[in-house]
Amino acid sequence: MQTKEKLLLESMELFAAYGYEGTSMAKIAEKVGLKKSSLYAHYTSKETLFLDVTEKITNEYVHLVAQSIDNNEQSSEKRLYQSFMIHVKDLVSDDASIQFYNRFVQYPPQNLEKELFTYLERSEEEALRILVKEIENGQTVGEISKDLEAKQIAHTYFCLLEGLSNEIIFYDYPTLQRHAERIWEVFWRGIRM
Amino acid sequence: MQTKEKLLLESMELFAAYGYEGTSMAKIAEKVGLKKSSLYAHYTSKETLFLDVTEKITNEYVHLVAQSIDNNEQSSEKRLYQSFMIHVKDLVSDDASIQFYNRFVQYPPQNLEKELFTYLERSEEEALRILVKEIENGQTVGEISKDLEAKQIAHTYFCLLEGLSNEIIFYDYPTLQRHAERIWEVFWRGIRM
DNA sequence: GTCTATACGGCGATAGAC
DNA sequence: GTCTATCGCCGTATAGAC
Numbered sequence: 001m002q003t004k005e006k007l008l009l010e011s012m013e014l015f016a017a018y019g020y021e022g023t024s025m026a027k028i029a030e031k032v033g034l035k036k037s038s039l040y041a042h043y044t045s046k047e048t049l050f051l052d053v054t055e056k057i058t059n060e061y062v063h064l065v066a067q068s069i070d071n072n073e074q075s076s077e078k079r080l081y082q083s084f085m086i087h088v089k090d091l092v093s094d095d096a097s098i099q100f101y102n103r104f105v106q107y108p109p110q111n112l113e114k115e116l117f118t119y120l121e122r123s124e125e126e127a128l129r130i131l132v133k134e135i136e137n138g139q140t141v142g143e144i145s146k147d148l149e150a151k152q153i154a155h156t157y158f159c160l161l162e163g164l165s166n167e168i169i170f171y172d173y174p175t176l177q178r179h180a181e182r183i184w185e186v187f188w189r190g191i192r193m
Numbered sequence: 194m195q196t197k198e199k200l201l202l203e204s205m206e207l208f209a210a211y212g213y214e215g216t217s218m219a220k221i222a223e224k225v226g227l228k229k230s231s232l233y234a235h236y237t238s239k240e241t242l243f244l245d246v247t248e249k250i251t252n253e254y255v256h257l258v259a260q261s262i263d264n265n266e267q268s269s270e271k272r273l274y275q276s277f278m279i280h281v282k283d284l285v286s287d288d289a290s291i292q293f294y295n296r297f298v299q300y301p302p303q304n305l306e307k308e309l310f311t312y313l314e315r316s317e318e319e320a321l322r323i324l325v326k327e328i329e330n331g332q333t334v335g336e337i338s339k340d341l342e343a344k345q346i347a348h349t350y351f352c353l354l355e356g357l358s359n360e361i362i363f364y365d366y367p368t369l370q371r372h373a374e375r376i377w378e379v380f381w382r383g384i385r386m
Numbered sequence: 387g388t389c390t391a392t393a394c395g396g397c398g399a400t401a402g403a404c
Numbered sequence: 405g406t407c408t409a410t411c412g413c414c415g416t417a418t419a420g421a422c
Binding site for chain 1 (some may be wrong): 213260298310348349351352354356357359362363370372379381
């Protein structure tokens with residue numbers, strides 16, 4: 001793996017775990033296996049490094065949402081359920097990118113707020129659009145109630161996922177998975193035909 | 194207001210907005226109207242100040258959950274709906290304490306994780322217990338489905354609130370309130386008789 | 387209890403040899 | 405591109421006068 005690639009990956013994991021202020025260039029350098037001054041051969045500042053990570057992550061996030069909807073599944077219910085559980089799995093798995101995404105959507109570093117926002121706004125909109133499309137499909141084939149707007153349902157879906165991400169600190173994966181299944185049950189009862 | 198009281202309040206607001214590492218003793222001092230060295234007459238360290246704020250906030254949180262359920266309302270649906278919307282209102286209002294709570298439940302500062310956890314675990318359990326009681330009540334009087342466990346429903350309820358708290362950065366209060374109402378609609382359809 | 391002054395370490399960032 | 409050395413700044417925390 002190229003040094004710059006590794007730098008992006010390792011710093012992303014540190015930012016996700018300890019936040020922007022909680023992650024020092026020295027710690028990043030140590031994890032990558034360089035001296036901290038060497039990082040500046042790749043990035044002119046901590047800020048530009050962070051923003052580059054952000055750009056990469058937001059692109060990946062949209063990709064993940066799109067990919068999580070498995071078109072081999074027959075019913076909308078199964079497609080949406082599977083997508084939901086894939087997200088839950090990613091929340092606790094080694095995929096720190098979704099933790100990075102959730103953390104900085106909520107708590108952007110003070111001075112980078114505006115620049116972050118432009119990246120995040122775009123990806124939030126795209127992710128929503130992908131899900132709305134799938135839900136409208138479910139409404140067309142008569143699986144999902146037409147009493148509710150597709151956008152409204154999609155919002156609730158993401159809202160639940162974000163809420164679940166808050167529970168990671170308290171529970172292990174099996175417990176979280178059980179919670180997610182029960183929460184899905186409530187959600188599905190709320191939107192089904 | 195006593196100096197120590199003011200110190201707790203002002204530092205809480207800064208911690209909630211900028212995080213633990215993002216809040217310096219100098220900024221706290223400035224907001225309180227003291228020199229930073231004077232803070233050490235009240236607390237021996239930034240850590241002890243932060244933990245004292247945490248203790249206060251977790252107690253207030255349990256109190257807020259208990260108080261948000263208005264016993265004058267006749268139906269379980271109305272009581273739960275009103276409680277839900279009070280929380281949403283507090284998310285965006287001047288009440289920084291709920292922002293403090295949500296922030297550090299999810300992202301505790303690295304070195305204080307264990308001590309924070311003991312406070313938060315206790316308050317999470319108590320808040321859940323209060324809501325479970327109200328939901329079981331709704332099940333007894335036949336408003337809420339008995340197909341679902343009260344605990345499961347309570348988890349979904351808090352999960353939605355936490356998810357909504359993530360949306361603050363994107364939307365203003367009226368928009369968030371509309372979202373919350375629509376999300377509630379999905380939720381209620383999911384649990385009603 | 388609040389102030390001024392200061393200690394000391396870690397931070398982001400730069401200079402310059404190799 | 406990576407290193408050693410170093411800068412200037414700001415962080416937490418302490419000492420001591422009032």
